[in-house]
Amino acid sequence: MSAMDERAAAGSRTRAGLARLAGPWWMFLLTGVAWLILAWIALRFAPASIPTVGVLLGVYFLVATINEFFIASVMSSWRWLHILMGVIFAFGAGWSFAQPYNAFWALASILGLLLIFQGTFYVITSISTREVNSTWWLGLVAGILEILLGFWASQQYRPVQGALLLIWVGFFALFRGISEIVIAFELRHAQRP
Numbered sequence: 001m002s003a004m005d006e007r008a009a010a011g012s013r014t015r016a017g018l019a020r021l022a023g024p025w026w027m028f029l030l031t032g033v034a035w036l037i038l039a040w041i042a043l044r045f046a047p048a049s050i051p052t053v054g055v056l057l058g059v060y061f062l063v064a065t066i067n068e069f070f071i072a073s074v075m076s077s078w079r080w081l082h083i084l085m086g087v088i089f090a091f092g093a094g095w096s097f098a099q100p101y102n103a104f105w106a107l108a109s110i111l112g113l114l115l116i117f118q119g120t121f122y123v124i125t126s127i128s129t130r131e132v133n134s135t136w137w138l139g140l141v142a143g144i145l146e147i148l149l150g151f152w153a154s155q156q157y158r159p160v161q162g163a164l165l166l167i168w169v170g171f172f173a174l175f176r177g178i179s180e181i182v183i184a185f186e187l188r189h190a191q192r193p
Contacts (some may be wrong), residue, residue, distance in 0.1 A: 025187035027074075031067050032180030035173050038063060042170035053165065054100025057107055060169060061093035067180075081121075104165070111168055112154025118172070119146030122179065132190075135182050142175045 038060060045056065068086035072079045096103035122143030130136040153168050 025184045027070065028180050028184035028187060031070065032177045032182075032184060034063060035067075035177030035180055039170045039173035039177055042166050042173060045166055051100040051104070054096050054102075054104040054107075056166075057103060057169065058093045058096030058100065060173065061089045061096055064176075065089040065093055067176075078125075107165070111165065112150045112152075115146050115150030115153055115168070115172060117150075118176075119143045119148075119150060122146060122175075133186055134189075135186060138182050139179055142179055146172070146175050 042056065042060070045053075065086050068082045068089060072082035072086060075082065092103070092107075096107075120143065122139050124143075126133070126136045126139030126143060129139075133139075149168065149171055
């Protein structure tokens, strides 16, 4: 067996193993569509008041919590990181619902860091799965865009306003939704005999 055949066989075994571990592909499709709907809501939302925006951010954190725990339940690699992210998002959701005014300003202060962290996670995941994921470059592009958006959100030249925060959150949800949908179709492709 040549080296190319061995690599192809190893890639097929790895792809089949990932398909078994990941569970039903349509769950990622549903979460991706949910993220796109939340992105659409955020990008169309007119911030009438800061507490309203704080509650909307709580909804985003709640959906992110559910999503991270779902991913942790079906994936064995990096499970601890998904659980940690789920706990952090759960804390953010609880705080946003309890004190939406303070949550808005706190999130405005750290949103750039969160976007940089999430984008870096996407870049690492995309690069590490390039042998078994034919669309790994899409996750890489989304991660790089999220990192750039994080640096833009962290700039101090313009004070944070409600509309800008909603744009940042909308793009975060958009990138997450696209990534989830790509994962869904990759899993569907891998689960076919």
